[in-house]
Amino acid sequence: MTVSTEQLLNTYLHAHGASQPEVIPGKKAFTFLSKETGLPQAWKWEEASSEVVQYTDVEDRVMFVSHSPSGAGTIIGMDEKGNEKQQLYMLTENGEKVEELINSKEHFHNFGGWSPDETKIAYSSNRRDAGYFDVFIMDLETKQEECVYQVDGNCTPVCWTKDGKGLILRIPDTNIELSFYLFDLATKQRTRIGKDQTLARYQSIQLSSDGKEGFVLTDEERDLLGIHHFRLDEPSVLNPLLLNKQWDIEEIKLSPDNSRLAFTVNEGGLSSLGIYDLKEGLHRQVAGLPKGVFSSIDWLSDHELIVDVKSAVLPGDIWKVSLTNGKVERLTFVGESKEVQDLWVEPELCKFASFDELEVPYFLYGKKEESQPVVVYVHGGPESQIRSEYNPVIQFLASQGFAVVAPNVRGSLGYGRKYVKLDDGRKRMDSVADLKALTEDLVKNHGVDADRIGIMGRSYGGFMVLAAVTHYPDIWAAGVDIVGISHFKSFLENTGPWRRKMREFEYGSLQEDVDFFEEIAPLNHTANITAPLLVFHGRNDTRVPVTEAEQLTADLENQGKQVELVIFDDEGHQTEKIENHIRMNTMIVEFMQKNL
Numbered sequence: 001m002t003v004s005t006e007q008l009l010n011t012y013l014h015a016h017g018a019s020q021p022e023v024i025p026g027k028k029a030f031t032f033l034s035k036e037t038g039l040p041q042a043w044k045w046e047e048a049s050s051e052v053v054q055y056t057d058v059e060d061r062v063m064f065v066s067h068s069p070s071g072a073g074t075i076i077g078m079d080e081k082g083n084e085k086q087q088l089y090m091l092t093e094n095g096e097k098v099e100e101l102i103n104s105k106e107h108f109h110n111f112g113g114w115s116p117d118e119t120k121i122a123y124s125s126n127r128r129d130a131g132y133f134d135v136f137i138m139d140l141e142t143k144q145e146e147c148v149y150q151v152d153g154n155c156t157p158v159c160w161t162k163d164g165k166g167l168i169l170r171i172p173d174t175n176i177e178l179s180f181y182l183f184d185l186a187t188k189q190r191t192r193i194g195k196d197q198t199l200a201r202y203q204s205i206q207l208s209s210d211g212k213e214g215f216v217l218t219d220e221e222r223d224l225l226g227i228h229h230f231r232l233d234e235p236s237v238l239n240p241l242l243l244n245k246q247w248d249i250e251e252i253k254l255s256p257d258n259s260r261l262a263f264t265v266n267e268g269g270l271s272s273l274g275i276y277d278l279k280e281g282l283h284r285q286v287a288g289l290p291k292g293v294f295s296s297i298d299w300l301s302d303h304e305l306i307v308d309v310k311s312a313v314l315p316g317d318i319w320k321v322s323l324t325n326g327k328v329e330r331l332t333f334v335g336e337s338k339e340v341q342d343l344w345v346e347p348e349l350c351k352f353a354s355f356d357e358l359e360v361p362y363f364l365y366g367k368k369e370e371s372q373p374v375v376v377y378v379h380g381g382p383e384s385q386i387r388s389e390y391n392p393v394i395q396f397l398a399s400q401g402f403a404v405v406a407p408n409v410r411g412s413l414g415y416g417r418k419y420v421k422l423d424d425g426r427k428r429m430d431s432v433a434d435l436k437a438l439t440e441d442l443v444k445n446h447g448v449d450a451d452r453i454g455i456m457g458r459s460y461g462g463f464m465v466l467a468a469v470t471h472y473p474d475i476w477a478a479g480v481d482i483v484g485i486s487h488f489k490s491f492l493e494n495t496g497p498w499r500r501k502m503r504e505f506e507y508g509s510l511q512e513d514v515d516f517f518e519e520i521a522p523l524n525h526t527a528n529i530t531a532p533l534l535v536f537h538g539r540n541d542t543r544v545p546v547t548e549a550e551q552l553t554a555d556l557e558n559q560g561k562q563v564e565l566v567i568f569d570d571e572g573h574q575t576e577k578i579e580n581h582i583r584m585n586t587m588i589v590e591f592m593q594k595n596l
Contacts, residue, residue, distance in 0.1 A: 005589055005590055005593070006582065006586040008396070009392070009393075009582070009585055009586055009589055010582055011337065011339050011340045012337075012340055012392035012393075012395055012396045013392050013578065013582055013585060014337070014578070015315045015335065015337035015341070015390065015392060016034055016035045016036050016315060016334060016335070017034065017310060017314070017315030017316020017317065017335040017390065018032045018034050018043070018308065018316050018317050018318050018332045018334040018335065019032060019033050019295075019296065019308050019310075019316050020032055020033045020064065020065070020296050020308065021296050021298055021306050021307075021308055021318045022065050022066065022067055022298065023067070023298045023299065023300055023306065024044075024067045024071045024074075025067060025068075025069060025070060025071040026070060026071045027071050028046070028047040028048070028300060028301070029044060029045060029046040029047065030044070030298065030300070030306060030318070031043065031044050031055055031065045031067070031074075032045070032308075032332070033062060033065070034334050035578070036334065037054070037057075038577060038578040038579075039060065039061045039576055039577065039578075040061040040062050040063070040576065041055070041056045041057060041058070041061075041062050042054075042055040042056040042062050042076060042095065044095070045318065045331055045332060050331070052332055052334070055091075055094075055095040056076060056091065056095050056098075058076075058078055058089075058098060060078050060079060060080055060081065061078065061079065061082075061576050062077070062078055063076075063077040063078060063079060063086055064076065064111060066111060066113070066114065068114045069114060069116060069118060070118060072118065073090065073091075073092075073114070073118060073140075074090070074091040074095070075088055075089065075090055075091070075101070075111065075114075075121065076088075076089050077089075077109070077111055079572075080105065080540075081540050081570045081571065081572065082538055082540050082541075082570070082571040082573065082574055082575075082576055083540040083542055083572045084108065084542050084543075084572055084573065085105060085106065085107060085108050085109075085542070086108060086109050086110070086111075087100070087101075087102045087103065087104070087105065088101040088102040088109055088111060088121070088123065089101055089102075090140070101121075101138065101140075101143070102123070102138075104127060107125050107127045108125060108126050108133070108498070109124070109125045110123055110124045110125070110156040110157075111123050112124065112135070112157025112158060112159065112160075112167065113157065113158070113159040113160050113167075114160070115164050116160060116162060116163070116164045117164060118140075119139065119140055119141065120138060120139055120140060121137070121138050121140065122136070122157040122160065122167055123135075123136055123138070123157065124136065124151075124155050124156050124157060126498055128147075128150065129152075129497075130497040130498065131153075131496075131497030131498050131500065131501070132150070132151060132152050132153060132154075133151060133153070133498060134147050134149060134150045134151055134155070135147070135148050135149040135150075135151070135155055135157055135167070135169065135183075136148065137185075148185060148188070149169070149183060149188060149190075151171065153171065153172075153501070154171065154172055154498055154501075154502070155169055155170070155171050156169070156171075157169055157170075157183075158170050158180070158205060159205075159207065161182070161207065161211055162207060162208075162209060162210065162211030163211050165184065165185055165186065166182055166185055167183045167185065168180055168181070168182065168183070168193075168205060168207070169183045169190060170202075172502055173199055174199065174502070174505040175383060175502050175503065175505040175506040176201055176383050176413075176417070176420055176421075177199045177200055177201055177202075178201070178202055178203075179192055179193070179194070179202065180193040180194070180202050180205055180216065181193065182232065182235055191235055191236075192235070192236065193205075193214070193216065193230060193235040193236070193238075194216075194218060194220055194235070194236065194238050195220065195236060196236065198220055198221070200218050200219055200220040200221070201217075201218060201219045201225060201417060202217065202218045202220075203216075203217050203218075203250070203251075204216065204250070204251050204252045204253075205217075206252055206253065206254040206261070207232075207254075208254065208258050209256075209258055211232065212231060212232055212233070213229065213230070213231055213232065214229070214230050214231075214232060215227060215228065215230075215241070215252055215254060215261060216228055216230065216238070216252075217249055217250070217251075217252060218238065219248075219416075219417055220238060222243070223416040223417050223418055224243070224244060224245075224246075224247065224248050224249075224416050224417075225249050225250060226240055226241075226244065226249055227241045227242040227243075227249055227252055227263060227276065228240050228241060229241050241261075241276065241281075242263070242276055242283055244265055247265050247266055247267050247268070247414075248265070248266045248413075248414060248416070249263050249264070249265050249266075250264055250265070250266045251263065251264045251295065251296075251297060253297045253298060253299060253305070255302055255305075256299055256301065257302040258278070259277070259278055259279060259302070260275055260276060260277055260323075261275070261276040261278065262274070262276075262297045262299070262305050262307075263275075263276060263283075264294045264307075266414050268349065268361060268414065268415075269293070269349070269361070269363065269385060269387040269388050269408070269414060270291060270292065270293065270349075270387070270388050271292065271293050271294035271295075272286075272294075273285070273286040273289060273294050273297070273307060273321070274286060275323065286321055286328075287328075288321075288326070288327075288328035289307070289309055289319060289321070290309055290311055290314060290319075291311060291346075292310050292311030292388060292389070293309070293310045293311065293387045293388060294307050294309055295307070295310075296308040300320065303322065303323045303324045304320060304321065304322050304323070304324075305320070305321050306318050306319065306320050306321075307319055307321065310335075310389045310390060311346075311389065311390065312344065312345070312346050312347055312363075312365075312388045312389065312390055312391075312395075313341065313344040313345070313346060313390065314335050314390060315334075315335035315390040316334070316335050316389075316390070317330060317331070317332045317333060317334055317335045318330075318331045318332045344390070345365055345366055345395065345398055346388075347363035347364055347365045347388060348363070348364045348365075349361065349362075349364075349388075350362055350363075350364050352437060352438055352441035352445075353437070353441075354410070354433065354434045354437040354438075355430075355433050355434075355437050356430075358410060358422070358434075360407060360409055360410065360437070360438070361415075362405055362406060362407035362408065362438065363386060363388060363405070363407075364403065364404075364405055364446070365394055365395070365397075365398040365403065365404040365405075366397070366399070366401075366402060366403050366404055367403045367446060368401075368403070370447075371447055371448065371449045372401065372402065372403045372448055372449060372452075373402050373403070373448070373449055373452035373454070373477075373592075373596035374402065374403040374404070374405060374442055374448040374449070374452070374453050374596075375397055375402050375403075375404050375405070375453075375454045375592055375596070376404075376405050376406075376435065376438065376453065376455045376456070377391075377393075377394060377404055377405065377406045377455075377456055377457065377461075378407070378409075378435070378456070378457035378461035378464040378465060379406070379408070379412070379458075379460075379461050380457065380458050380459030380460045380461045380462075381411070381412070381413070381459070381460050381461075382411040382412070382423060382431065382460045382506065383411070383412075383413050383420055383506070384413055384460075385408055385412045385413045385414040386406040386407070386408055386412075387414075391406075392585070393585050393588060393589070394406065396585075396589060397589065397592065400589070400593065402592065403442075403446070403448055405438065405442060407434065407435070407438055409423075409431045409434035409435065409464075410422035410423050410430060410431050410434055411424075411431050424505075424506060425506075425507070425508045425513065425516075426508065426513070426516050428507065428508075428516075428520060429467070429471065431464070432464060432467045432468055432471055432472070435455070435464065435468050436468075436472050436475060439453055439475050451477065453475060453476060453477055453596075454476065454477055454478035454479065454480070454531075454592050454595065454596050455469070455476055455478070455479050455480070456479065456480035456481075456482070456588065456592075457480075457481070457482065457484065458483055458484070459482070459483050459543070459544060459573065460484075460485065461482075461484070462481040462482050462483055462484015462485065462544075463484050463485040463486075463488075463522070464484075465479045465480065465481045465484060466481055466484055466485075466486055466522035466552070467520065467522055469522075469528075469529050469530075469531050469533070470522045470525035470526065470528045470529055471520075471525065471528070473528045473529055473530045473531065474530070476530075476531040477531055477595055477596055478531050478532055478533075478591060478592060478595035479531050479532070479533045480533070480534045480535075480536075480588050480591065480592075481533060481534070481535045481536070481549070481552075482535075482536045482537075482575075482584075483536065483537050483538060483541055483544050483548075483549075483573055484535075484544065484548065484549070485544055485548055486521070486522050486523045486548045486549070486551060486552040487517065487521040487522070487523040487524070487548070487551070488507050488508070488517040488520075488521065489510065489514055489517040489518070489521070490523075490548065490551065491503075491544060491545070491548055492504065492507070492509075492510050493510065494545040494547060494548075495543060495544065495545065496542050496543065499543065522552070523551060523552055523555060526552070526555050526556055526559065526561070527559065529556065529561055531562075531595075532561075532562035532563070532591075532595055533556065533561070533562065533564070534563075534564050534566075534587060534588065534591045535549050535552065535563065535565045535566070536549075536565075536566050536567075536568070536575075536584050537549035537550075537565070537566075537567050537568070538567070538568050538571035538572045538573060538574075538575065539567055539568065539569045539570075539571070540569075540570075540571060540572040541571075541572045541573045542572060542573065543572075543573040544573060546567060549565055549567070550565070553565040566583075566587070568580050568584075
């Protein structure tokens with residue numbers, strides 16, 4: 001019996017992981033998100049039974065879950081057909097009853113946490129103006145909303161202060177730098193955490209239970225993110241606690257008894273987990289977890305923590321670490337796929353010297369000794385990072401005889417703030433030149449077939465695909481663009497107003513850089529394209545409008561070039577529905593097989 005590409009790929013695509021675990025306070029239980037039913041829904045694990053049960057069954061994807069401080073209440077976020085316009089809902093009766101809290105479907109809502117007494121919630125929304133996110137508080141009993149802070153920009157409440165009298169606000173300054181502020185609900189005054197007039201990355205803020213101290217990750221006056229301590233009565237003074245000399249510390253979580261900080265370190269796309277003892281001022285690494293990427297750390301108790309573990313051969317599951325006896329235990333097995341998991345491969349971490357001798361890292365999958373076709377997989381962002389995580393299409397291509405290369409070209413996160421800024425503004429095409437240098441390295445040092453190199457990418461990665469096939473057309477034998485940008489001018493004019501300012505810090509502005517946009521735009525260089533193109537987009541994309549794909553495809557069709565456009569009417573910037581995943585990725589694999 002012959003098995004089709006679609007049937008084979010289907011098994012890879014149905015390997016779903018568990019992600020975003022959230023401990024339910026006081027209950028030795030947690031929820032997490034999984035796509036087992038076809039869309040992200042919330043699931044629940046309890047220590048008493050050690051079983052996983054479905055917690056939500058709503059009509060669209062669940063984007064987050066937040067439990068109240070006592071664990072008595074739960075709020076979820078849900079959008080509509082991938083449009084990212086998140087609305088807020090209260091869950092009761094163990095998740096079976098869903099009560100709508102926010103009904104403003106044309107607007108976005110960013111959840112900002114429960115008040116300590118659980119009577120109110122905070123969030124921000126762009127109701128006043130499409131580009132401005134003001135801060136609101138809702139009384140959960142009366143459902144009355146109050147706008148407590150207007151911001152002519154983007155603002156998100158992160159959490160409440162422990163006395164319930166204030167909020168921590170997050171306001172971006174550039175595409176990568178942001179500021180945290182203490183906001184007093186009575187006086188409506190805000191106070192910056194960290195030095196004024198200093199641009200820096202800040203993330204993963206934690207407050208002590210007495211409300212007097214806090215901890216935050218920042219690269220203030222350095223290249224890498226490290227753990228810093230501050231006092232709420234003097235928030236401008238940050239004292240370094242733990243700094244890694246080579247890598248970013250990327251997440252921290254304070255234990256319930258305030259004695260320890262759990263933290264993760266991003267070591268070139270892989271993670272390590274550590275514990276910092278606040279009394280002793282010492283830290284140690286946690287052993288026993290699988291090699292992979294760790295995120296969403298949370299504490300089950302003062303001595304037990306949970307962590308989401310993903311790897312190239314593990315779609316994602318939740319593990320528990322006991323600090324008492326050092327035991328590491330896998331709690332969920334959502335990511336198991338016994339049919340095909342033995343076929344998955346770990347990537348090799350490699351690097352190459354680019355055109356200017358910059359060292360650029362990449363992951364190499366499925367490399368064999370003989371000459372092979374290769375697919376270059378470019379991540380989005382661009383302030384993102386391809387990591388050693390399960391990707392069904394990469395794994396399937398590797399199983400079908402392709403080598404797959406996933407680079408972190410200049411501009412990627414994970415290698416310090418200097419590296420992430422190397423492609424800003426008019427340095428944009430240097431990152432595309434990295435792709436050319438990568439192919440030269442693959443041919444020279446890994447024996448790939450220079451005539452059989454394809455490229456694919458999503459979002460900004462889609463732009464990289466289009467830039468590569470227009471500016472270096474002789475290299476590529478096939479290209480796949482998923483929700484990509486074909487012209488930065490039209491993209492910035494049509495993207496959501498709430499995103500435009502931040503994107504201009506990265507790409508350049510409509511006021512000053514239109515000449516450069518015209519110079520580099522893939523849309524202006526389509527005559528150079530020799531490779532066949534496959535293009536996908538979501539009709540409801542609020543980040544990269546579908547017009548970016550439509551204008552590109554129309555232009556190529558007028559020239560008689562090989563191009564095919566597929567638009568998903570029920571998707572946005574992400575592709576969430578399993579049936580769309582199956583269709584899109586089956587087409588991608590067959591396209592690469594045909595052309596490479």
